[in-house]
Amino acid sequence: MSSEYVKKHAKTVFFVDLVPTACNILFIIVVGLYGFSTGDEAGTTFIVLFMLIVMVVVNVIIFIWIIVRIVKVATNKM
Structure with missing residues (x-):
């Protein structure tokens, strides 16, 4: 089951998870x-x-x- 809607949100979640991970790795390296x-x-x-x-x-x-996005998806305003 391939859906553009699901792909779009999966990419978004991936990048949202990537930002803090990159910050943590940078933090460890710098310190x-x-x-x-x-x-x-x-x-x-x-x-x-x-x-x-x-x-x-x-x-x-x-x-x-993320909370704003959840509310938008839950209320079908996306």
Whole structure:
């Protein structure tokens, strides 16, 4: 059963899941490289806090976007 509607939403979900995953991988790489290369605890702490705030903001935005999409699909406004 192949439907363009299902394909469209499957692609959307894939990319919505890909954004936080990419942010998490980038976070691990940046903290690891900076922490191991400099040994600067204050700088590493700042980067960790900054990246955590960025990840929380991105996840909240995606969560709100998903809720809006669910409501639109449930009310057939798409």
